[in-house]
Each structure stands twice: as structure tokens, then as C-alpha cells.
Amino acid sequence: MRQFILRRLLMMVPTLLGASAVIFFLFALTPGDFVDGNYMLTEARSRELKALYGLDQPVLQRYLTWLGQLLHGDLGFSLQYQIPVTQLLDQYLWHSFLLSLTVLLLYWGLSLAIGISSALRPYSWYDRLVTLAVFAAMSFPVFFLCLLLIKWFAVDLQWLPVGGMQSTGSEATGLARIGEIALHMVLPVLALVMLQSGSLTRYVRASMLEALRLDCVRTARAKGLKERTVILRHALRNALLPLITLLGLELPGLFSGAIITEKLFNWPGVGHIHVDSLAARDYPVLMGFTLFLAVLTIVGNLLADILYAAVDPRVRLR
Amino acid sequence: MTTLILRLFGQRRRAEQLAGRLAHAHSPLAEALRRLARNRLAMAAALFLALLVLLCLIGPYFSPWRNDATDALMINRPPSASHWLGTDFLGRDVLTRLLMAGRISLTVGFASVVLSVAVGYTLGALAGYLGGVVDLAVMLLADLLMTLPSLPLLIIMGAVLSELKVPPDYRIYLVMVILSLIGWPTLARLIRGQVLSLRERDFMLATEVLGLSTRRRLFRHLLPNTVPLLIVVATMGVANAILNEAYLSYLGLGVVPPTPSWGNMMDTANSLIDFQRRPWLWMPPGLAIFATVIAINLLGDGLRDALDPKMKP
Numbered sequence: 001m002r003q004f005i006l007r008r009l010l011m012m013v014p015t016l017l018g019a020s021a022v023i024f025f026l027f028a029l030t031p032g033d034f035v036d037g038n039y040m041l042t043e044a045r046s047r048e049l050k051a052l053y054g055l056d057q058p059v060l061q062r063y064l065t066w067l068g069q070l071l072h073g074d075l076g077f078s079l080q081y082q083i084p085v086t087q088l089l090d091q092y093l094w095h096s097f098l099l100s101l102t103v104l105l106l107y108w109g110l111s112l113a114i115g116i117s118s119a120l121r122p123y124s125w126y127d128r129l130v131t132l133a134v135f136a137a138m139s140f141p142v143f144f145l146c147l148l149l150i151k152w153f154a155v156d157l158q159w160l161p162v163g164g165m166q167s168t169g170s171e172a173t174g175l176a177r178i179g180e181i182a183l184h185m186v187l188p189v190l191a192l193v194m195l196q197s198g199s200l201t202r203y204v205r206a207s208m209l210e211a212l213r214l215d216c217v218r219t220a221r222a223k224g225l226k227e228r229t230v231i232l233r234h235a236l237r238n239a240l241l242p243l244i245t246l247l248g249l250e251l252p253g254l255f256s257g258a259i260i261t262e263k264l265f266n267w268p269g270v271g272h273i274h275v276d277s278l279a280a281r282d283y284p285v286l287m288g289f290t291l292f293l294a295v296l297t298i299v300g301n302l303l304a305d306i307l308y309a310a311v312d313p314r315v316r317l318r
Numbered sequence: 319m320t321t322l323i324l325r326l327f328g329q330r331r332r333a334e335q336l337a338g339r340l341a342h343a344h345s346p347l348a349e350a351l352r353r354l355a356r357n358r359l360a361m362a363a364a365l366f367l368a369l370l371v372l373l374c375l376i377g378p379y380f381s382p383w384r385n386d387a388t389d390a391l392m393i394n395r396p397p398s399a400s401h402w403l404g405t406d407f408l409g410r411d412v413l414t415r416l417l418m419a420g421r422i423s424l425t426v427g428f429a430s431v432v433l434s435v436a437v438g439y440t441l442g443a444l445a446g447y448l449g450g451v452v453d454l455a456v457m458l459l460a461d462l463l464m465t466l467p468s469l470p471l472l473i474i475m476g477a478v479l480s481e482l483k484v485p486p487d488y489r490i491y492l493v494m495v496i497l498s499l500i501g502w503p504t505l506a507r508l509i510r511g512q513v514l515s516l517r518e519r520d521f522m523l524a525t526e527v528l529g530l531s532t533r534r535r536l537f538r539h540l541l542p543n544t545v546p547l548l549i550v551v552a553t554m555g556v557a558n559a560i561l562n563e564a565y566l567s568y569l570g571l572g573v574v575p576p577t578p579s580w581g582n583m584m585d586t587a588n589s590l591i592d593f594q595r596r597p598w599l600w601m602p603p604g605l606a607i608f609a610t611v612i613a614i615n616l617l618g619d620g621l622r623d624a625l626d627p628k629m630k631p
Contacts (some may be wrong), residue, residue, distance in 0.1 A: 014458070015458075015461060015462065015465060018458070019465050019466060021464060022462060022466065023466070026474060030474070030477070030478050030481060031478075031482065044623055103628065132359075135612050135615050135619070136608075136612055137415045138612075138615060139557065139561075139605050139608055139611035139612035139615050140608055141561055141564050141565070141568075141604065141608060141611070142565070143565070143568050143587075144562075144584065144604035144605075144607065144608060147584075147587050147593070147600065147604070148604075149598065150593075151593070151594075155593075238364055244617045252467070256467060259469055259470070259473070260469075260565060260568075260569075274470060274473075275473075277568075278473060278474070278477055286470075286474070289470075290466065290470055290471075291468065293466075293467045293470070294465050294466055294467070297465050297467070298464075298465055312594070
């Protein structure tokens with residue numbers, strides 16, 4: 001087991017280097033930068049600023065400098081907000097995390113419940129309805145769903161706030177504040193849960209159907225166990241095995257922030273920052289954040305593999 | 319199997335006759351099509367898509383309004399008898415524009431998948447068949463592209479296009495390239511896996527024993543067996559590409575006006591008045607995207623069931 005993890009950790013190094021190179025050169029070779037975007041500057045002043053931010057150096061040199069900073073845990077300095085990128089991310093990351101964690105818990109619960117119950121009655125009316133709903137969820141364009149929700153629940157019915165995290169100028173504290181944030185979270189959470197539960201429900205259903213065909217389930221039935229015990233103790237445990245891998249892959253999603261959803265609901269998270277930084281060409285923020293996500297993806301993959309190897313010894317042998 | 323034995327004993331003519339008859343009796347493709355025809359949901363989806371394509375192709379010719387004809391006296395009118403889906407801020411007929419946008423969105427979705435299939439299939443099959451350094455290089459590249467978050471990557475590349483000031487007519491081709499750049503790694507991975515597992519199967523051993531040439535083994539025996547997977551993945555890929563194009567265009571980074579696309583038609587929802595008071599401007603394109611994508615997904619699922627019942631996710 002230790003050798004398995006060690007080998008996978010070593011394999012991370014070239015992938016990380018490659019990812020950092022792709023990310024850096026993508027941004028460095030994009031025409032225009034933060035200084036160019038400001039047409040109010042004089043020639044001399046913009047040259048001065050470029051020298052200050054090191055933008056006048058050759059690209060390779062800049063990459064190596066950036067890489068060196070990364071090794072010290074320094075993601076760079078935001079040009080737009082004039083604070084270190086790590087500090088900026090720290091301010092907004094947790095808003096995204098709050099949203100994503102709520103969504104994750106809700107949609108995993110929902111998908112498991114619906115997926116398992118529809119697998120127990122395959123090809124029934126309920127199952128067909130679920131399948132159709134799953135496809136609808138997989139096919140909805142994010143922004144269209146968000147717009148519809150805003151239109152119906154916030155604008156027409158005025159039940160819920162249109163966007164943001166708290167009401168404008170609100171100075172609520174304590175329990176009132178929590179309630180206010182919860183109210184603002186309802187619509188974005190609803191949109192994300194609806195969209196994400198689609199493919200997971202499908203996966204759970206397929207996995208459960210497969211588990212129900214296993215020999216051990218037939219044996220359990222033949223022993224005369226109660227149907228409840230057969231399903232919960234014997235089939236479900238086997239069905240959950242492959243799902244553990246998926247849980248590991250959720251890691252980057254917890255922090256990445258939903259770009260379009262956050263933009264539409266004006267949620268002050270990293271997804272929102274992401275779009276803003278792009279408009280301002282605040283490349284240090286974009287590079288730092290994209291790399292952060294790439295690292296999380298790689299770590300998530302590793303986590304998934306380790307979790308799977310931990311619960312299924314057959315994987316480790318290879 | 320019988321054909322193989324007959325061929326071994328040199329009765330080639332007999333073998334070919336038998337093979338021909340067998341193919342006639344249950345050719346896998348005909349079997350699959352029959353299975354697909356029995357799937358009512360998938361057939362309904364296919365019918366819907368065919369109608370949609372037809373409507374987008376010939377619909378605008380029957381419309382009394384031209385796609386880009388503006389009418390200063392008929393601005394922002396709600397749906398009526400003359401303008402079935404109302405008019406936009408330039409007095410253009412929304413329905414006509416919706417059909418024209420359909421042409422663009424469907425073409426972009428389809429063409430970008432053709433591109434990513436061309437790249438992904440070739441690289442995936444090569445990696446799987448050749449192995450070694452080629453395999454390592456292709457998979458490293460694919461893994462790298464899959465590690466990077468796809469929506470941010472799309473947004474950056476869209477921004478580069480805006481920065482380079484590519485003219486709108488030319489831009490849709492580059493959008494196709496961008497979308498296929500995101501799409502090919504998944505395809506290459508799947509095809510590689512399929513080739514790897516097929517290579518170890520008995521029938522491939524048989525072709526080796528028979529001393530067939532590499533070219534024949536590859537093109538007549540190995541690759542045809544990857545086609546079912548390819549069809550299914552490519553179908554689902556079109557749905558994905560249409561969604562991605564819509565996201566990009568909605569953010570103003572994909573297909574840009576005056577070229578209409580379903581995504582950039584929904585851009586009107588960014589203006590508060592249009593969003594609250596004029597739902598006919600943004601709801602139809604949203605529904606069009608939704609209906610198209612769900613139909614493609616249902617068809618893809620039906621194809622998966624029909625082509626290989628074991629190929630469930």
C-alpha cells in the first residue's frame with residue numbers, strides 16, 4: 001500500500017510541472033496585460049509599471065521566477081486588488097466552499113436515495129420518470145436554469161432574494177445573519193443540486209443494479225434473510241464501493257466555485273472573482289487560481305485511487 | 319467460427335458464401351438498428367432532432383422576415399400574429415433569428431465533435447495499438463488537458479479570441495477548434511481503453527495466427543469493433559459541445575453578434591428590463607438548447623443500449 005501511494009505521488013510531479021507550464025504560457029502569451037488595459041497611463045509610466053511587475057522580462061525568465069515563488073507558497077500579487085493572491089483567495093474561497101459543501105451534501109443524499117430506490121424497481125413507472133428527470137438535469141444549460149429560478153421565485157413571486165449573500169446594507173449579526181445567508185443560499189443551492197444530481201443518480205442506479213445481481217445477494221436471499229437486510233447489508237455495501245472513487249473526485253469542485261452560477265446570483269465566491277479578474281486581466285490571480293484547481297484535481301484523483309485501493313484489495317495488486 | 323474453419327481448409331469460396339449469408343442474417347448493425355427502432359424514447363428524440371434540423375434549414379426561407387432586417391417601428395414587441403415570438407431591440411423577428419441561430423449552434427456542436435473525433439480517435443487508437451512511447455506521450459498530454467478545469471480554460475481561450483479581434487464570421491471556426499480542444503482527451507482515453515482490451519481478445523489472436531497483414535488486421539478487424547463506442551461517445555459529445563458553446567456565447571466569448579447563436583441570444587437576459595419584462599427574448603433560445611441537448615442525450619443513450627447492451631455506464 002505504501003509503495004502504491006509513493007509511486008502515485010512521484011507521478012504527480014511531472015503532471016504538476018506540465019500543468020504549471022501550460023497555465024503560465026497560456027496567460028503569458030495572451031496578448032495584452034493589466035498595464036496595457038489602462039489607456040490613461042503615459043508611455044513612461046506604463047514602462048515603469050511593467051518594470052515594477054516584472055512584465056518586461058523574457059517569458060522563460062518570468063516562468064522560472066513564478067515557479068520559484070510557488071515553491072515558497074507564494075501565488076503572486078493581485079494587480080487589481082493590490083493584495084497577495086493567497087489573501088484574496090482566502091477572502092472569497094470560503095463563501096464558495098460554504099455553497100459547494102451544502103450542495104454536495106444535499107445532492108449526494110438525494111442521488112443516493114433516488115438512485116437506490118429506482119434500482120429496486122427497475123423499468124417501473126417510477127424508474128422511467130427518474131431516468132427522464134436525470135436526462136433533463138444533465139441537459140439543462142446552467143445559466144438558463146438559474147435565470148428561470150430568479151425569474152419565478154425572486155422576481156415574479158418575490159419569495160426569495162435575487163442574489164448576493166446578504167441584503168444590501170444589512171448589519172444583521174448572530175442568528176439573524178445566519179438566517180439571512182441561508183435565505184440567499186436557497187436559489188443557488190437549488191440550481192446546483194438540480195444540475196449535479198443527474199449524472200450521480202444515474203451512476204448510483206447502475207451500480208446498485210449491478211450489486212443486486214451479485215452472487216452474495218442471491219445467497220443472502222437463499223439463506224432467508226429479510227429483504228431489508230439483503231438490500232442494506234449486502235447489496236448496498238457493494239454498490240457503494242465504486243462510488244467512493246467519485247467522492248474523491250469531488251474535491252476540486254468544493255473549492256472551484258461555480259463560475260456561471262456565482263456570477264448570476266452575484267454570490268461573492270471565487271467563481272465570481274474569476275470572471276472579474278479576467279475582465280481586468282489580473283493574470284496573477286487567474287494563474288494562481290487555475291493552478292490551485294489543477295493541484296486539487298490531481299490530489300483528488302490520488303485520493304480517489306487511494307480510497308479505492310483501501311476498500312478494494314484487488315486494485316492494489318496491479 | 320465456421321467460416322474460420324472453412325477458410326483454414328482452403329475452401330475460400332464456400333467460406334465467403336457462408337460469411338455473406340451470415341452477414342445477411344444478423345449483421346450487427348441491422349440488429350442494432352432494429353433494437354433502436356424498438357426504443358420509443360430514442361426514436362422520438364431522433365424524430366425531434368430531424369424535425370429541428372429541417373426547420374432550421376428551410377424555416378427561414380418561409381419566414382416573411384429576413385434574419386437581419388431591422389424595423390425601427392417594431393421594437394421589443396411581444397409575440398403576436400405577425401411576429402410569433404415577438405421582436406428584439408432592433409425590431410428583428412425573434413423566431414427567424416432563433417432558426418438562424420439553430421443553424422449556427424448545431425453546426426458548431428457537430429463540427430467541433432467531428433474535429434475532436436478526428437484528433438481523439440486517431441491518437442487514442444494509435445496509443446492503444448502501438449503502446450510504448452507513443453502511448454505514454456498521448457496519455458500524458460490527454461491527462462494534462464483533463465487536469466485543467468475546462469470552463470476556465472474555455473473562458474481564457476475565448477478571451478484570447480476577443481483580444482486578437484477575430485472578425486465574427488471567421489470566429490465561429492475558431493470556436494469549433496476551441497471546443498474540440500476540450501473534447502478530444504476524453505474520447506482518446508476511451509478509444510485507447512477499448513483498443514487495449516480488444517487487442518487481447520481471441521479474434522485478434524486468430525487474425526495473427528492466420529497471418530493477415532497489419533493493415534488488414536487493423537482496418538478490417540480491430541477498428542470496426544471500436545465503432546459502436548465511437549458512435550455513442552460522439553453523439554453525447556455533440557450535446558456537450560452545444561452546451562459549452564452556449565456557455566461561451568452567453569458570456570460573450572464564443573460566437574459573437576451579429577452572428578446569432580442560441581447562447582448569445584440569451585445574452586439579452588443580462589439586461590434587467592429585458593430579463594423582467596421581455597421573456598420572449600431569452601426563454602425561446604434557452605428552451606431550444608435544453609430540448610436539443612436532452613434529445614441528443616436520449617438518442618445517445620438509446621444508441622448505447624442498441625449497439626452494445628453491456629456498455630452501460
